[in-house]
Amino acid sequence: MILVAKRLWSFLFLLTLLLQSDSITAQLLGSSKTTAEEPAKTPDDSLGRRTPQGTVNGFIKAIGDQNYLRASQYFVLSKRSYRKTAERIRIAKTFQQLLDQGGNFSPSSIISNKELGRIDDDLSTGIDLVGSISTDKTAIPLYLENQSDDSQPAVWLFSAETIEAIMSADIKGEKTFLDRVLPNVLIEKKLGNVPIGHWAVVVIMTVVSYLLSRLLIFMFVFVIQKLWRKAASEKGTAIIEAFTLPVQMYLTVILFVAFTQRMGISIVVRQRFSIIIITIGILAFLILLWRMTDFVTMYTRSRMNRRGRISAISAILFLSRATKVAIVFIGIIALLGIIGVDVTAGLAALGIGGIALALGAQKTIENFVGSVSLIADQPLRVGDYCRVDDIKGTVESIGMRSTTIRTSARTIVTIPNGQLSASKIENFAHRDRFLFNPIFNFRMETTPDQMRYLLVELRSLLYAHPAVLNSPPIVRFTGITADAFKVEITAYIEAVNADISQEVQEDILLRMIDIIEKSGTALAYPSQTLHVSRDTPFSAEKAEAVAETVKKWKENNELQLPKFDPKRVEELKGTLKYPDDGSFKPEEL
Structure with missing residues (x-):
């Protein structure tokens, strides 16, 4: 081992000298070019406008900081409007006021974070819909448009059509509901450049939405129990319990979004809460899947017990656990995507690892699929007397990997389920004659x-x-x-x-x-038989x-x-x- 280590270190030392000699020779020859040119890197935009997501986030930050001149740099403006500083500030303030009164952006995690924008929608390439403004007087879709061609870096701005609709909107200095009812002290004092009263109303609306959703769910369950005869049964109770919490979470989110938007809470606050809202929605969906898995497992187990199919219970439990693992895995990926983590590389690595694992556990997977086929088709059950190829005996157990048969010689034969599902099975127990x-x-x-x-x-x-x-x-x-x-x-x-x-x-x-x-x-x-006894x-x-x-x-x-x-x-x-x-x-x- 010492000799091998010495030789390895000698080889690395010589390789280093050769590399250094190549670089020295290149310098002496005056070579200024490398053998492989690196691709030119796209310079970053100081305002973060390379992607639709960056443009929306930058605009929200600018109006949150009340830097309306900077916010106007996210607009497609004519040269005449761009020269007028007051005009640019007015458009930005009008935009903010419309958003506060009844506008909303798509959650940040849903907006595209690629320079090409979204290519899976019905819009033209280079145009993305990122939100809308809907008030009693106006309905404006908010479009972003890529202002550069293929030869230049992408720059996403609010389209000229959107800015023109905002400029022509007649708001006449209307105040939002909160600005009319809140005391001046709660409006003038700010936290994170947002009136402190808005933060207080958000907390209050969260509590109100939760309590109201609980009340509505209680009334809905009460009505179901009165109208549905099977509501008091074990099956009906399990179904109601499975849906109660996820529906309540969804209802709380819907009520919160409706209240905050109609009351005129600042778009800055609502946009910050958008990630939390989507996270709650995803958790509600995952909880619903988890509870429905438990319900289906409970229902199928009781059904198999009534039919005496004890061997199917192990497969049901395995599938239930596998489904729950998949739910957790999907939930983790979704939540990471919501907070902005790029999971593409991780999914690719997991895909390669899954292929390698599947190749290594090929026989195990084959036996599991075979056991599922045996449980679904039921060619044999525990206690059946059968013949599998040249083996005859009574089935003693059907597991997830193999099936055991006790022969007439009282020996135990273990057959992998993958092999058993592909064999010819003759079952003597199901003969009607x-x-x-x-x-x-x-x-x-x-x-x-x-x-x-x-x-x-x-x-x-x-x-x-x-x-x-x-x-x-x-x-x-x-x-x-x-x-x-x-x-x-x-x-x-x-x-x-x-x-x-x-x-x-x-x-x-x-x-x-x-x-x-x-x-x-x-x-x-x-x-041909020699009959020695006395003939009848x-x-x-x-x-x-x-x-x-x-x-x-x-x-x-x-x-x-x-x-x-x-x-x-x-x-x-x-x-x-x-x-x-x-x-x-x-x-x-």
């Missing part, structure tokens, strides 16, 4: 009448059994193989779960064995009895082949006892 599909191979010695007897009796059994679904069962003689007659049976068992279906299947198979034994034939063994002898007597039965069916037109008579089906339905006589019946205890 269970397939009963045995295939019987009868001995080649089976006679045709014995086969007819088997087909009729086996189907009669399925019709008569109460646990077999009412859909017509299928019992067909489907083929002759090299060593047996093949009969295929298809029916559906109606049961609440797989255990009950296996009980019913067991009962049906035992009854079918009885029918086969009664017919006089037997099941065939595969020809062929019963000629049973065959003759079965043949006689089939003969009677034919004589009476009662052979239920190839189809059963519907009357016979109705007679058979429910004639079997299940469970059979002699079986244990717990309901009789």
Whole structure:
């Protein structure tokens, strides 16, 4: 390590000497130009008129300092008006008086802080609307206009159209409401170049607006509780509480702005409070989003609890927390933008960091998206018996990252949700019926009448059994193989779960064995199997009895082949006892 450090210091020392030698050589050669010329920097305007925001702020400061001559330098004036100092002062004072009586500027943070101005509005390039004056006699939009071309630095001034409208306004020395009602001592004494009475009225109007908004909200909630039947429920109460505080904050701001503007409070004071007003509005909106997130979370959690979807609650809580983090993040960005902090570079850095984080946590995000898909689609639930690819078992838990399945060997298999959502899932728990599909191979010695007897009796059994679904069962003689007659049976068992279906299947198979034994034939063994035990002898007597039965069916037109008579089906339905006589019946205890 010491050797490497020494070599590194030697390399840096040599590099420094080379750089110094290059600069010395350049000086000796008399080179006065650098290899890369820096772009010319735009000189600052002493009045801050390079942007619309700077122009408005500079004008407000000038009239606040009562420096009306300086304030007139923010106007587009004719050469004749510009030469007359008294005219310039008169226009500035008239402008201030109109603003105090009923004018307003857009909040400073909303006005563009770029030399090009706003380019996303409907106005022409180089023109920005920054406020308006609205009194009983006048309505003047306040436009700023860029007075320079592309080759010169921007200079934003109040447009000639705006100044002309102000010059032609007839105010005749009218006083504002506050100037008429306030004592002279509160008008003459000033704080920050603003009459102290204006500051006092602002404080009073803040309190009045707050109390009045509380009263209005109380009355509004009272009316809702009387008219809305569900207002007293948990859901209705949560909705009312979620909206009460944000609406009250908005109402307080609206009342404050209306009162201060109509009472004629100085534009200097109102413009300083504009940032606070917008901040309160943003906070009210964020509080509303926060409370609505809590309400939606509470509502969905209770709904999932009622439906027994416990696995969805963890996802709901995670999404709720993620939403709240996003609300806080958006709020911080908005508030920083309001106070004038440029968040563009920060957002770009966060965007790059977010991409890097997303690439690093790709699997985690994939599993989270998979868990959301599982909760939304519900291909399986906790307690379901299912098969995922080649794994069969009961679902024990569905988490945000993975799902655990307990197999029949009592082992636990953990499957990531991203992989699970892309797998083929066979859920046995949602079956409304269970397939009963045995295939019987009868001995080649089976006679045709014995086969007819088997087909009729086996189907009669399925019709008569109460646990077999009412859909017509299928019992067909489907083929002759090299060593047996093949009969295929298809029916559906109606049961609440797989255990009950296996009980019913067991009962049906035992009854079918009885029918086969009664017919006089037997099941065939595969020809390649060596049957060492004693063979069951062929019963000629049973065959003759079965043949006689089939003969009677034919004589009476009662052979239920190839189809059963519907009357016979109705007679058979429910004639079997299940469970059979002699079986244990717990309901009789």
